[in-house]
Amino acid sequence: MIEQARQWLQEATSIVALTGAGISAESGVPTFRGDGGLWRNFKPEELATPEAFARDPKLVWEWYDWRRGLIAEAKPNPGHTALAKLERSGREMTLVTQNVDGLHDRAGSYRILKLHGDIWRFRCTTCGSEWPDRRTPLPKLPPKCQCGGIARPGVVWFGEPLPPGLFAEAQHAVESAGVLLVVGTSAAVYPAASLIPVAKRAGCKVIEVNTEDTPMSEIADCSLRGQSGEILPQLVDGR
Numbered sequence: 310m311i312e313q314a315r316q317w318l319q320e321a322t323s324i325v326a327l328t329g330a331g332i333s334a335e336s337g338v339p340t341f342r343g344d345g346g347l348w349r350n351f352k353p354e355e356l357a358t359p360e361a362f363a364r365d366p367k368l369v370w371e372w373y374d375w376r377r378g379l380i381a382e383a384k385p386n387p388g389h390t391a392l393a394k395l396e397r398s399g400r401e402m403t404l405v406t407q408n409v410d411g412l413h414d415r416a417g418s419y420r421i422l423k424l425h426g427d428i429w430r431f432r433c434t435t436c437g438s439e440w441p442d443r444r445t446p447l448p449k450l451p452p453k454c455q456c457g458g459i460a461r462p463g464v465v466w467f468g469e470p471l472p473p474g475l476f477a478e479a480q481h482a483v484e485s486a487g488v489l490l491v492v493g494t495s496a497a498v499y500p501a502a503s504l505i506p507v508a509k510r511a512g513c514k515v516i517e518v519n520t521e522d523t524p525m526s527e528i529a530d531c532s533l534r535g536q537s538g539e540i541l542p543q544l545v546d547g548r
C-alpha cells in the first residue's frame with residue numbers, strides 16, 4: 310500500500326495535505342481525543358468556547374498559557390519535515406491544518422491554511438487588532454491589548470466560524486488536487502473533516518495516515534496504519 314501511495318504522490322501535479330493533532334503527537338504535543346488527549350482531562354465547553362472565555366478569561370488563559378509552554382518545548386518531527394520537503398518538490402502543494410501549534414511553520418512549510426487559527430497570535434476583544442506573542446509563560450493573565458482591551462488567543466473556538474475565505478480556499482485546493490493526504494486527524498470536527506468527501510467527489514486520491522481507524526478510513530483509497538513520523542518520510546522519499 311505504501312508503494313501504491315508513493316506512486317500516486319509522485320504522479321500528482323497538485324497535492325493537499327490535511328493535518329490534525331496526531332502529526333504533532335510524536336513531538337510531545339497532546340492530541341485532543343486520543344489516550345492522554347486534552348479532552349480526556351479538560352472540558353472543551355469550559356475552556357474552548359467564547360462563552361467560557363466570557364465567563365472566566367483568566368481560567369481559559371491559564372490553560373492556553375500551559376499549552377503554549379508545552380508547545381514551546383516541542384520540536385517538529387520527521388512527519389512535519391516530510392510535508393515541508395514535499396512542498397519544496399516543485400509540485401503545487403497546500404497544507405491545510407487544524408493545528409494551532411505552529412510546528413508546520415517551524416518545519417519549513419510555507420503555504421499553510423490554518424483553519425483553527427494560531428496559538429502564537431492574540432486578538433483584542435475590544436478593538437479587534439491582532440498581533441504575534443511567543444512569550445511563555447505570559448507575565449500577566451489575561452494579557453491586554455494596547456487599547457486596554459482583554460486579548461484572546463488567536464484560535465477558533467467551538468461554535469465559532471472559521472476565518473472568512475480560508476475554508477473556501479481549502480475547498481478549492483482540494484477540488485483541484487490529484488492527491489489528498491489526511492494525516493493524524495480523527496475526522497470528527499467539521500467543517501474540516503468535510504474536505505475529505507469533497508476530495509473524493511472531485512476524483513482525488515485520498516491517502517489516510519493514522520495510528521487508528523477513523524470515520525473516513527472507509528472512503529480513503531488507501532489507509533496506512535502507523536505513526537506519521539515514520540510513514541510520511543517513507544511516502545515522500547522512500548526511506
Ligand code: APR
Nearest residue numbers: 329330331334340341342407493494495519520521536537
Ligand atoms: N501518527 C498518526 N496519527 C496519530 C498519531 C501519530 N503519531 N497519534 C495519534 N494519531 C491520531 C489518532 O488516532 C486520532 O485519530 O490522530 C488523531 C487525533 O485526533 P484528535 O485528537 O481528535 O485531533 P484532531 O482531529 O486534530 O481534532 C480536530 O478538534 O478539539 C478540536 O480544534 C481542535 O483542531 C482540533 C479539532
